[in-house]
Amino acid sequence: MEAVHDHDHHQPAGLMRYVTTTNHKDIGSMYLWFSFVMFLMGGVMALVIRAELFQPGLQVVQPEFFNQMTTLHGLIMVFGAIMPAFVGFANWQIPMMIGAPDMAFPRMNNWSFWLLPPAGILLAGSLLAPGGAGGVGWTLYAPLTVQQGMGMDMMIFSIHILGMSSIMGSINIVTTILNLRAPGMTMMKMPLFVWTWLITAYLLIAAMPVLAGAVTMTLTDRHFGTHFFNAAGGGDPVMYQHIFWFFGHPEVYIIAIPAFGVISEVIPTFSRKPLFGYASMVYATASIAILSFLVWAHHMYTVGMPVEAQLYYMFATMLIAVPTGVKVFNWIATMWKGSMSFETPMLFAQGFLFLFTIGGFTGLVLALTPVDIQLHDGYYVVAHFHYVMVAGALFAAFAGVYYWLPKWIGRMYDERLGKIHFWLSIIFFNVTFFVQHFLGLAGMPRRIPDYALQFADWNMVSSIGAFGFGFSQIFFLYILLKAIKSGEKAPEKPWDGATTLEWTHLPTPAPYHSFETPPNLKD
Amino acid sequence: MASDTSKLENRQTLKKLVFIAILMFGFGYALVPLYKKICEVTGVYSLTKPDEVVNTQVDESRSIVLEFDANSRNETGWEIIPLENRKTVHPGELVQVTFKLTNPTATTFEAQAIPSYGPKEAGQYVKKLECFCFTQQKINANETRDFPVVLVIDPELPKDVTTVTLSYTMFEIEVKSTTENRQASLRERQS
Structure with missing residues (x-):
């Protein structure tokens, strides 16, 4: 506790405190709240989709609006909810976990956050543009993007801004981790959450600019007479898919790897054992990151690639199952003979482990070229990526919030309500998405507002699950607000198995300025 | 700090x-x-290069129905049609078919035809010796022109394929707005 000092806070009060703040904890909180707002917004859009799909035929919305909903739901959840949520965790946790006073570039950190609200407004505001938002799917495939109204331009600018924010945030994270570690905190002693973020930040710096390039090409094709993707002018729409997925595949690991980091903190704490195979976890994460740049065309088996290319992408994709398997087995080995307890963070980690593995397996199924050609652009794919995005990334984020909330606000959440939230989430999640595997195998295409009658029953089940899942997240908001307002005061160390610096070297709640003098960790 | x-x-x-x-x-x-x-x-x-034909053995034991189709993608209002819609041929046989382009407008334009095939896999067995798709075409105002296409169906064509569709889409090239850059890339494609 020696690293804590009283400090005069020379800062404006009220709203201006948050506009001008350079404190990593304030910025972390803003990231997390922003992502939660976007999460609810994207969730409402998902419910519009599921309401329309409750029955065959068109009841609720027109097809054009339906397409805009699928597009915005995807973009908002990926770029507005999941990614900022994990950047929020990074802001709060990385300095505290490596014994640094703050992020390396506090002012840039402020900018990284404050770029997000305008980007979010542009993205959501594109719905109000003449002709509405782009109804092109979150992958923004050309040449459809060239034919959209001005809503498309707003989305493109929004992606530019989001990309800048991510790149600046990532540069900050890498510099913090490389340069600001406390004496004695060697690279191979860093908590795994910090390692996963270091790797993710590199992925972001390498992948986001490629997306920026792809949407810039779309923009110049739309307005400045270039023909990157226009066949009439010598361009090639398939090339867009190559460029997009060169970004897009690392992107799915950008979302998944910080989730692995959170899980790698939660499981050892509640098993009261150190993480099994720490070094192999680091190497596995790095291998996943490198492989993610080499497998992008498995998203496009149906574009007419030569068989040799299909074989390469198939085998390279299946290779990723090896380091991912290393991670899953390490988590299981960590729990083996551990003294386990099942508080809410651990429950979400278990849910993650179980459902993410299912999502990984369906990913392997989709990696097989001949199978994928059958299932391409169908509900099996939708089920697969929701297992890894929702049950993977989102459940890990829930685990992280419940795990670190006492440290952040100094109050406990209601354990009973937390457990109810977990069970509601996991049951409704499976009701929503497990049945979509059946729909996909039966041949239901994705991104359609109406469907053939034989798909009716499972769609109805899925829609009921989706509304249940949505309302469970309102319940989560209630749990959060209750904890902040009237939660029990948290003990100094609510989790007896926790071993990282924020629990061992800082009081609860964490002071506004922590580790101004770095802790000495040399033995 | x-x-x-x-x-x-x-x-x-x-x-x-x-x-x-x-x-x-x-x-x-x-x-x-x-x-x-x-x-x-x-x-x-290699859409815009003539194919090399190695096997000229005519396989008279089977017949293939060749279907022809043409579309135009433009804003000026000219159109292109095949003079024959279908033809029954033997693999290895030399086939000639004519496409007729009519430009009823008072503008001159340049266009590029891009072939596509149905079924997609049959594309590699359609060997074109002469085709208006190999180069850009300049069409004058009020001009009507016949384009011959000479092709051979490779006898290696899988036995289960009995019908092959050859379809051309004629794209207008916007000469006015061309940048040097794009002309270069088009030239590159032709070469």
């Missing part, structure tokens, strides 16, 4: 990482010529 030396270190790390980000933005654009090159090398992109 951070000391001066660590500030300097941070700045150096910042510079390196910004450099990587800019490099990757450039790499996104570098994928464009790279993609074209890879397609060229692997032969995916």
Whole structure:
């Protein structure tokens, strides 16, 4: 506790405190709240989709609006909810976990956050543009993007801004981790959450600019007479898919790897054992990151690639199952003979482990070229990526919030309500998405507002699950607000198995300025 | 807070990482010529080159129905049609078919035809010896012109394929708005 000092806070009060703040904890909180707002917004859009799909035929919305909903739901959840949520965790946790006073570039950190609200407004505001938002799917495939109204331009600018924010945030994270570690905190002693973020930040710096390039090409094709993707002018729409997925595949690991980091903190704490195979976890994460740049065309088996290319992408994709398997087995080995307890963070980690593995397996199924050609652009794919995005990334984020909330606000959440939230989430999640595997195998295409009658029953089940899942997240908001307002005061160390610096070297709640003098960790 | 030396270190790390980000933005654009090159090398992109015919043995034991189709993608209002809609041929036999282009407007334009095939896999067995799709075509105002296409169906065509569709889409090339850049890339495609 020696690293804590009283400090005069020379800062404006009220709203201006948050506009001008350079404190990593304030910025972390803003990231997390922003992502939660976007999460609810994207969730409402998902419910519009599921309401329309409750029955065959068109009841609720027109097809054009339906397409805009699928597009915005995807973009908002990926770029507005999941990614900022994990950047929020990074802001709060990385300095505290490596014994640094703050992020390396506090002012840039402020900018990284404050770029997000305008980007979010542009993205959501594109719905109000003449002709509405782009109804092109979150992958923004050309040449459809060239034919959209001005809503498309707003989305493109929004992606530019989001990309800048991510790149600046990532540069900050890498510099913090490389340069600001406390004496004695060697690279191979860093908590795994910090390692996963270091790797993710590199992925972001390498992948986001490629997306920026792809949407810039779309923009110049739309307005400045270039023909990157226009066949009439010598361009090639398939090339867009190559460029997009060169970004897009690392992107799915950008979302998944910080989730692995959170899980790698939660499981050892509640098993009261150190993480099994720490070094192999680091190497596995790095291998996943490198492989993610080499497998992008498995998203496009149906574009007419030569068989040799299909074989390469198939085998390279299946290779990723090896380091991912290393991670899953390490988590299981960590729990083996551990003294386990099942508080809410651990429950979400278990849910993650179980459902993410299912999502990984369906990913392997989709990696097989001949199978994928059958299932391409169908509900099996939708089920697969929701297992890894929702049950993977989102459940890990829930685990992280419940795990670190006492440290952040100094109050406990209601354990009973937390457990109810977990069970509601996991049951409704499976009701929503497990049945979509059946729909996909039966041949239901994705991104359609109406469907053939034989798909009716499972769609109805899925829609009921989706509304249940949505309302469970309102319940989560209630749990959060209750904890902040009237939660029990948290003990100094609510989790007896926790071993990282924020629990061992800082009081609860964490002071506004922590580790101004770095802790000495040399033995 | 951070000391001066660590500030300097941070700045150096910042510079390196910004450099990587800019490099990757450039790499996104570098994928464009790279993609074209890879397609060229692997032969995916050879739509505008005459095919070489090696096997001229006519396989009279079976007949293939060849269907012809043509569409135009333009804003000026000219159209293109095949003079015959279908033809029954033997694999290995020399086939000639004519496409007729009518330009009822008072504008001159340049166009490029892009072939496509149904079923897709049959494309590699349609060997075109002469085709108006090999070059850009300049069509004068009020002109009507016949384009002959000479082709051979490769006898290697899988036995289960009995009908092959050859369809052309004629794209207008916007000469007025062309940048040097694009002309160069078009020239590259023709060569």
